[in-house]
Amino acid sequence: MKYRFKRTVCLVVCCLVASVPLIADEPHPDTTKGAQLFEGLGDYHREFTTTSDEAQRYLDQGMVWLQAFNYDEAERSFREAARLDPECAMAWWGVAYAAAPSYNHAQLDERRAGIFFEALQNAQARIENASPVERALIEALGKRGEMPYPMEDDSHLDQAYADAMAEVWERFPEDADVGVLYAEALMVRTPWALYNIDREPAEDTPMIEALLERVLELNPNQAGAAHLYIHAVELSKSPERGLVVADRLSTLVPLSGHLLHMPSHIYTRTGDWDRAIEQNALAMEADVKYRAKSPDQFVQHMYMVHNNHIRAYGAMMVGREAEALEASRRMWSQIPEDLLEDVAPQVDAWMCSVYDVYKRFGRWDKMLAEPAPPEYMPFTLATWHAHRAISYAAKKDIEGAQREFRAYRRVRDDTLPRNLPEDYSLKAAKGRLRVIDHFVPGEIALQKGKYKKAIRHLEKAKIAEDKLGYSGEPPDYLQPIRHTLGAVYLLAGRLEEAEEAYREDLAEFPENGWSLYGLSRVLHAQGRTAEAAQVEEEFRLAWADADGPIETSCECIPAL
Structure with a gap:
């Protein structure tokens, strides 16, 4: 008996940046051993049906790792909980959930499919030991698989699971964890497609965002809800809606480099480049601490590289050249040389930073x-x-x-x-x-x-x-191409087009120093001295921590 699992490809984040799809022949860590309790995972707690206090700790920890998209570590924690309490149904639910399709891992190999089915069967066999909400979650997760295996189109399984989670949420509307699981079920149906190229929301996106906002009302410190909410609103025309959530998430789970990094998705979209750089520096420090305790990784290497990528990007936007180069170099050094060829399909599109x-x-x-x-x-x-x-x-x-x-x-x-x-x-x-x-x-x-x-x-x-x-x-x-195009327009005397290019760029990348500088030169050339002075002040603030001055918006033209 086998189950069919989602194999559709996850839309990439910055050419795989935040999204790290799995491939069939990827190296994978051993998740059946090596479980340990970590410090620095915040104060998350949920009462599970278990006879073991230590199993309870591993169950809590597994939930945090799920919220941080660290599914391998989550699986280890849930397996250890099952070892400590062999009759705990939710320990096996956690193993199954860690193997199931998720927002960044929509493509699964047969190894993980096998893990899902075996764990789900174990959870179902122990369902009589579960509380009502736990029974509902186990039954809902059963909608994720279907015989025979494989089949051409399995999108109906995503929808079936989302429908089942809607019923669980309706029964337990005050349970923040249920709300997060329901929101993720909705998001997994169309990963990275909550908004179109024009940043107009998909049909269900307002409902998903409202659901996550409700969860955050129930529990402002629900890291999973904050994580998913940032992923939703960052794609929109109003990413500033995520600022309060980003600020809160920035310190919630100190050991999770990915959760520390996530606020930078909002900070870059709102022009707070320094804060984005800072968050990714903190994430990188957390990654070092985590890898020292848990070195057997594959997917988490990709997330760690992603932290350096955004740090380099943010530093480039505000003139911090040395930091940008150091972060870019670390993108290479963080992947062990003997692993690089194996992970090349995942990282190739963005190792050119x-x-x-x-x-x-x-x-x-x-x-x-x-x-x-x-x-x-x-x-x-x-x-x-x-x-x-x-x-x-x-x-x-x-x-x-x-x-x-x-x-x-x-x-x-x-x-x-x-x-x-x-x-x-x-x-x-x-x-x-x-x-x-x-x-x-x-x-x-x-x-x-x-x-x-x-x-x-x-x-x-x-x-x-x-x-x-x-x-x-x-x-x-x-x-951005407009940094170069604006400079060439200005060089060619096409001032209105140069101004338009820089203003369009600033609408997309607020407060970036390069376009602020270019716009100030255009305004001076147009004789708009007062406006130019105002933009120059914005530039000085943006460039306050830069390694040196600039005289252009693109170094291919040394001075404007």
Whole structure:
């Protein structure tokens, strides 16, 4: 007897950043042993039906790890609770839930499917020992599987589970944990699709957000509700709705790097770059402490790398070059060398941030000295060639730039389709490569003094960037195209278009120093002195902790 599980692909977060889909042949840790009690997980507590005080502690801990999306550690905790109290139904419910489809793990391998079914059977066999709400949760989770296995379309299983959880919530409307589980059931049906590319909500999104707001009224310190609420509202036109929740979550679970990191999804969207950097620095410290106690990881490596990615992105936006480079370097160092090739399909689309930092701050010689990445990371290799082309162009070596752009296109056309799976990785990579396809020729034309041609290419790059949409922080393309386009418009004397480019960018990335600087130069050029002075003051605040001054919004044009 087997169950069918969701195999649809999770939409990626920043080319996999917050989302870490699993693949069938991935390395995986041993979750059947190594359970331990951790300090620094906050004060979460729920009364479970158990005869063991120590099992109760592991059950509480397992719930926190579920809320933090650390499913391997959650499974270890629930298994230990089952060992301590063999008749505890909810211990096995927890093992099953940790293996089930989730917001960031919608694609499951057969190993986890087997874990789910076995654990669910164990929970059902002990259901007579459970309280009414526990019985309801176990029965609802049973809707997640169905015979025969496999089947072509299993989306009805997600809906069946969500419908079952709606009934549980209706019966227990004062139980915050039930509310969180119901909200996640609704979100898992369409992961990372709560809003469309124009940030208009999907049909059920207002209901999901209202549900999470109700849960947070019941328990303001429910970390899982805060986590999911941030994932919802960050995609919207009004991410500031998540600020109170983000502030609260920023200290709730000190050992969970991912939960410490999550507020930065709101801080970056609202222009609080310094706070975003700080939260990810704290998350990185927590990751070090956690890995010292629990080194057997796979998926959590991806989350840890993600913390560095957003830290680098935030630091780039406010001129903190050294910190951006250090965080980008740590993205590589945090993945053990013997694991890198195994995880390459998951990380390839965003390990190029070192190149982004060099481009951002105009370190052309350093970029050209950067060694080539391994061939089993074709997207990183393609972007390496692209950034070399940009660097050569900035140094007025047009022949070198064109040579590297040809090399980029060879990797794009030949290597990428062979080495990336035909799923989220290739889709994400192709979207970003469409930006590069136009951005690099625009840079080459710019350095040749052909401004009209440069603008045509950069406008196409901007359109391609806009089509990437938003699926979480950081954005798919770390240096906004409008930083370059605005500068070229200004250089070409097209002041109204330059102003529009910078203002559009600030609407998307509030308080970023590069567009504030560019806008101030445009306003001066237009003779709008008072407005320029106001924007200059905003720039000074944004740039207060920068490593040095700037004279441009894109280092490809040294001064505006």
